[in-house]
Structures are given as C-alpha cells and as structure tokens.
Amino acid sequence: MLSSGAVLTHGSNPNSQEFTLEELQAAVDEASHFGLRVEAHAHSPSGIKNAIRAGVASVEHATMIDDEGIALAKQHGTYLDMDIYDEECIQEDGRNGKMPKDFLDHDRELGQMQRDNFRKAVQAGLKMSFGTDAGVCAYGQNAKQFAWMVKYGMTPMQAIQSATSLAADLLGRSNELGSIKPGKYADVIAVSGDPLENVSVLENVQFVMKDGKVYKQ
Numbered sequence: 001m002l003s004s005g006a007v008l009t010h011g012s013n014p015n016s017q018e019f020t021l022e023e024l025q026a027a028v029d030e031a032s033h034f035g036l037r038v039e040a041h042a043h044s045p046s047g048i049k050n051a052i053r054a055g056v057a058s059v060e061h062a063t064m065i066d067d068e069g070i071a072l073a074k075q076h077g078t079y080l081d082m083d084i085y086d087e088e089c090i091q092e093d094g095r096n097g098k099m100p101k102d103f104l105d106h107d108r109e110l111g112q113m114q115r116d117n118f119r120k121a122v123q124a125g126l127k128m129s130f131g132t133d134a135g136v137c138a139y140g141q142n143a144k145q146f147a148w149m150v151k152y153g154m155t156p157m158q159a160i161q162s163a164t165s166l167a168a169d170l171l172g173r174s175n176e177l178g179s180i181k182p183g184k185y186a187d188v189i190a191v192s193g194d195p196l197e198n199v200s201v202l203e204n205v206q207f208v209m210k211d212g213k214v215y216k217q
Contacts, residue, residue, distance in 0.1 A: 001019070001024065001027050001038055001039065001040045001041065001051075001056070002018040002019065002040070002041050002042075003017070003018060003019060003024060003040040003041060003042040003047035003048070003050055003051040003056075003059075004016060004017060004018055004041065004042045004043045004044040004046075004047025004048070005017075005018060005043065005044070005047075006041065006043070006106075007043065007090075007103060007106040007107050007110065008090075008103050008106070008136065010100070010102060012106070013106070014043035014044060014063065014064075014106055014110065015043070015044045015064075016044065016047075017044065017046055017047055017050070018047070019050075020050070021050045021053060021054060024040065024050055024051055024053075024054035024056070025053075025054045025055065027054070028054050028055045028056060037056075037057035037058075037170075037171075037172060038054075038055075038056045038057060039056060039057060039058045039059070039060055039081070040054075040056040040058070040059050040060065041060045041061060042059050042060070042061060042062065043061050043062075043063040043064055043110070044063075044064055045064050045065065045066045045068075045069055048062055048064070048065050048069045049068060049069050049072055051078075052069065052072045052073055052076050052078045053072065053076075055076070056078065057078070057079060057170060058078065058079035058080065058081050058129060058131075058170055059073070059078060059079070059080055059081065060081045060083070060131055060133070061081070061082065061083060061114065061133070062080045062081070062082050062114075062117065062121070063082075063110050063113060063114040063117065064110070064113060064114075064117070065080070065117050065120075065121065067120075070120060070121060070124050070126065073121070073126050073127075074124060074125070074126055077127060078126075078127070079126075079127045079128065079129045079166075079170045080121055080126055080127070080128050080129070081128075081129050081130075081131030082114060082117070082118045082121065082128065082131065083131050083132050083133040083136070083145070084114055084115050084118050084145065084148050084149065084152060085132070085137065085141075085142075085144055085145035085148045086132070086133050086136045086137060087107070087110075087111030087112075087114070087115070088137075088144075089136050089137035089138070089141070090103070090104075090107055090111070090136065091107075091111070115148075115152050116152075118149075118152045118153065119152045119153040122152070122153035122154055122158070123153060127166065127169075127170075128154075128158075128162050128166065129162050129163075129166050129167045129170045130145065130149075130159075130162040130163035130166075130167055132145060143202045143203040143205075144200075144203055146159045146160070146163075146195075146199045146200065146202050146203075147199055147200045147203075149162065149199075150199050156195055156196045156197075156198075156199040157196060159199055160195060160199070160202075164178050164179065165178040165179050166178070185210075185211050185212075186209055186210075186211060186212040187209065187210055187211065188207070188208075188209040189202075189205050189207060189208050189209075190205070190206050190207035191204060191205055191206055192204070192206055
C-alpha cells in the first residue's frame, strides 16, 4: 500500500501523500476481514504517521520519520522495514549511468537521512525487521545490509534477529519460522566464522537447509 510518493518512480514525489488516513484505514480494515496484515510504503513524515495511525503492521522505508512518527510507532508496536543498504546500489547505478536523473533527484539527501533515522529508531527501541526493497540491488546482495545495520546502531544479534525471529513475528508466523526449535521448519544456514564477532560473514553462506532438505553444502 502506497502511503507516500516514491523515489524510483517517474512522476512521483517521495514527499507527497498518496492516500488519506481514511483510505489507509479502509484498506487495513478490509484486509483484516481476510486475516491479512498490511504493509505501507512511506517516505514522508505524514505518510509514515498516517500509515501507523491506520494500523499497518509495518512501514517500508520510513525514510523521513520524525520524532512524532517514532513515538507513534513505539505506541502502536509498528515494525519499520528500513532498507538502508539500497542507497549504495542507487548511487552505484547513478555513477554507471543506469539510474534515471529524476530518480537520482528524488534520492538526493534521502539516503543519509534514512540511515540517521534508522539509528534514532534503534535507539528508541522500535521493532525493526530486515527489508531490502527487492529489485533495487542485484539479487544476492541483500546480506550486505547486515553490516550497515550494525554500523548504524544495531548489535550483530539485533541485526540477525531482524531477519529471523522478528521477521517471523511481523508475518504472524512465529510458530513456524524464525528460530530453530522442535516443530518449526528446519530452515538453517551456516557460515565460516562467528557473525556475532563479524556480521559480514553472513555475506558468504556455506550451507543452506530449507525445511530439512539440504540445498547447499
């Protein structure tokens, strides 16, 4: 659900409001009748706050979240999905001439703002899940975000939990996913090294098991 305009969309403006609070509330209410949760794309402060007030489960990007938005997210228990590694891919594509000028104009100054606000959200103790805005960075690079999450205030364990137990909680599937316990899916990876000492080792996965079946060894 789009609560604000977008960065990587022609003719859009990340500062704009796409839907009213009432429209967002109607979407959340309609989804609830089917047992579904709603996530909202939002960059602007008003878009973020309207989405939280409407009762979304998570806000994607949350780039320009302000102090009031942080307080609201804390009050409502709303997750933030702040894809802070994406800026590296956007700027690299810009340097290589692969990113349209209007997208780069939208993005100017937002990347560092999002990272600074990520740090504020972590310090405020908000619920944070691992989101990558798939498609902005080439597939397979998403693990590089762990190091950036640690750089901007998380402990390695917090970063790992954002992609495991907290992600499962956001999806409402903690009884099946997110941790290694009897009765849950046997989804396991292994790396050479201790990610609590150097979270970047998660960028080089040596072993993959999905639902008890080994796919990489």
